[in-house]
Amino acid sequence: MRSENEPTGQKSRSFIEDARRAQIVAAAIDVIADVGFAQASLARIARQAGISKGLISYHFAGKEELMTEVVVVTYTAIADHVLAAMQGVESPRELLRTHVLSVATYMRGQRKGLKALGQIFGNLRDADGRPRFGIRTNDEIYRSLENIYRAGQAAGEFRDFDVRVMAVTHSAAVDAMFAYWVEHPEHDLDEHARQLADLLERACVT
Amino acid sequence: MRSENEPTGQKSRSFIEDARRAQIVAAAIDVIADVGFAQASLARIARQAGISKGLISYHFAGKEELMTEVVVVTYTAIADHVLAAMQGVESPRELLRTHVLSVATYMRGQRKGLKALGQIFGNLRDADGRPRFGIRTNDEIYRSLENIYRAGQAAGEFRDFDVRVMAVTHSAAVDAMFAYWVEHPEHDLDEHARQLADLLERACVT
Amino acid sequence: MRSENEPTGQKSRSFIEDARRAQIVAAAIDVIADVGFAQASLARIARQAGISKGLISYHFAGKEELMTEVVVVTYTAIADHVLAAMQGVESPRELLRTHVLSVATYMRGQRKGLKALGQIFGNLRDADGRPRFGIRTNDEIYRSLENIYRAGQAAGEFRDFDVRVMAVTHSAAVDAMFAYWVEHPEHDLDEHARQLADLLERACVT
Amino acid sequence: MRSENEPTGQKSRSFIEDARRAQIVAAAIDVIADVGFAQASLARIARQAGISKGLISYHFAGKEELMTEVVVVTYTAIADHVLAAMQGVESPRELLRTHVLSVATYMRGQRKGLKALGQIFGNLRDADGRPRFGIRTNDEIYRSLENIYRAGQAAGEFRDFDVRVMAVTHSAAVDAMFAYWVEHPEHDLDEHARQLADLLERACVT
DNA sequence: AATGAATGAGTATTCATTCAT
DNA sequence: TATGAATGAATACTCATTCAT
Structure with missing residues (x-):
């Protein structure tokens, strides 16, 4: 064993x-x-x-190793999917849209995995009571989103805003899209993703 | 008893x-x-x-009643605060900004209450395992936010978008602002709120 | 609680x-x-x-606290009994005999307590696997026995021998007397104690 | 199998x-x-x-058979060693000394085996909870030691004492010598053995 | 109105043993 | 012969809940 x-x-x-x-x-x-x-x-x-x-x-x-494995497996899968979708896309605006839309398409087949991921992120603590995931892992997400936004600002396509606030908001909006869809299966996920992509794009452009 | x-x-x-x-x-x-x-x-x-x-x-x-009471108490308090702040404001754009900013000011003194709220929302289940809060309660928030956005659309100030998507995003963005600030106490909450208000406003206007 | x-x-x-x-x-x-x-x-x-x-x-x-309490309770009781019996005795030879005989009389009513004590001493380990009792506590016994033997040597009644070896042997002999009696209830404990007292006394005198 | x-x-x-x-x-x-x-x-x-x-x-x-084998193997080895050392020795006093000293020399290379032996003796129980070793096996030791002491008494070299008490004490003293040395590796085992041989010899002679 | 004592179901984890391969 | 996979019972411990006082 x-x-x-x-x-x-x-x-x-x-x-x-x-x-x-x-x-x-x-x-x-x-x-x-x-x-x-x-x-x-x-x-x-x-x-x-x-x-x-x-x-x-x-x-x-132990239980923690199992939970960690759940996180790693789910997380790796979604990251692979999204990164593959964004491969070759150059324009910051397109990267932004692609990120939102590809996450949404991935979600469709991974309802439970993502739901479980959220639960573990929000609850798993180590021995001394501090969250086992959450801060550190989220920061990775934030950083990769920030890169998209910063590139857009550098290219002059995006206005001047705080990229961390935008990344936090973007990440939360995607999570909420998923959570809402999980609870309302009749909800049109693709349309939500398009709307969200529009929303974020408009919030960024000059 | x-x-x-x-x-x-x-x-x-x-x-x-x-x-x-x-x-x-x-x-x-x-x-x-x-x-x-x-x-x-x-x-x-x-x-x-x-x-x-x-x-x-x-x-x-039982424990569940206590948890429910925590939610109700915390929830009522914040709703009272925000509603009072929005009292008298007419313009949809101002209502939007006021909502975001007043939530932020309220948060400052209620870190723990809101953190606890998030924990209970994410975890409390009833006997058959279904989330005790979440859907119903969130829907109330969504509806009140939708009212703001619909008013803006009716007044011609906001473009034509799905108000439910906007409400879900708005709500998640505010929650994330709070969560980020809780984990990063040095983060500038007021500036985040202003940035978020800008972001949402730009996403809505024509 | x-x-x-x-x-x-x-x-x-x-x-x-x-x-x-x-x-x-x-x-x-x-x-x-x-x-x-x-x-x-x-x-x-x-x-x-x-x-x-x-x-x-x-x-x-936890279990360890319970075991510790068993040790403390049993240990304190026997120590009190033996010390009381030795109170007022002056002669080293008499102290020696009194120790052996009073331990034996005490044992009679404390079979189980002493048996349990031995088990805990030999087995209880703390988290890192080291014996929880044993060395330290035995050393206390050894020291008190050594005092008796050293006094006898100082008084010229006892020959010159290694007091630690004598203390270790004395302690083991008493424990064995008890263990043997526990397993052979028909064994004459008092006679064993007298024989043992003779044996130790003869081993000490010049 | x-x-x-x-x-x-x-x-x-x-x-x-x-x-x-x-x-x-x-x-x-x-x-x-x-x-x-x-x-x-x-x-x-x-x-x-x-x-x-x-x-x-x-x-x-099963586990018990393994433990039994550990006991038998270790036990046989030490018995062989001691018996070989006592071979040819005639005088009861010399037999006594030889026993103590040869056990000590054997111990030096068998720390672990003897430590394990002590653990198994003190802990292994059969299904109904009674000690698996202890009584029967110890009685074999006692009998062989008694033979030495009885021979000494018959030869007029040893005084009249209870040979079982002497055997129990002798056995316990040797075990304690080992246990003390295991816990205090700096302890002088050979000197302890000589002291113990003196002690027992003096306790026996008239 | 409040406490401390008590329960029993539930928790993760360990372990001797079995068995197909 | 030997292994790795699997089981099920047992372990210490936690906790919401109940209840006499």
């Missing part, structure tokens, strides 16, 4: 172990999305996965 | 009982803001209030 | 709480003596005491 | 199986000596041996 047989690093994980870990992560996402972080006990996750409680402990060092 | 003797409403509550409830609510806000929803046990809240655990159960039917 | 309501120190413990703690300590002694330290779970101790598992956690901060 | 295929005795065990069992026993001794009986899980022992957990179960019917 991983934490016993491979104490040195995250090197070679057997195929079957990878599959189990993925299965457990998927079950965790389902449970967290459905009942919330606080109610997402390992027992419930195990039941969802159709395995024994002990098996989770066998594959993950 | 109260909720059994007075099942009809929240009518006659003795002065001392009101005081105790307020004291407990205040302690709950402090604890939730400090250690997060999941770690906010009744024992911790009681200790913070300097009373016994049993007394909380005496004054509240 | 203690650890919540009296976080400052070990000051005022209510009468009823003292009684419960004593009851739990007694149950712990019974269980440890009967099934050994490793099998002495809180569940088993609670069952022995006829109370719920939770109540142990209510009265003791 | 072994104990099923060869239920009659410990007859034919393949060479490789013997080697594995020895390797596992050695690992168990290391782990028990280092972290204590209670923390000595099969997983930890397997890791120490560099093999999988399952392999221990393959070679031993």
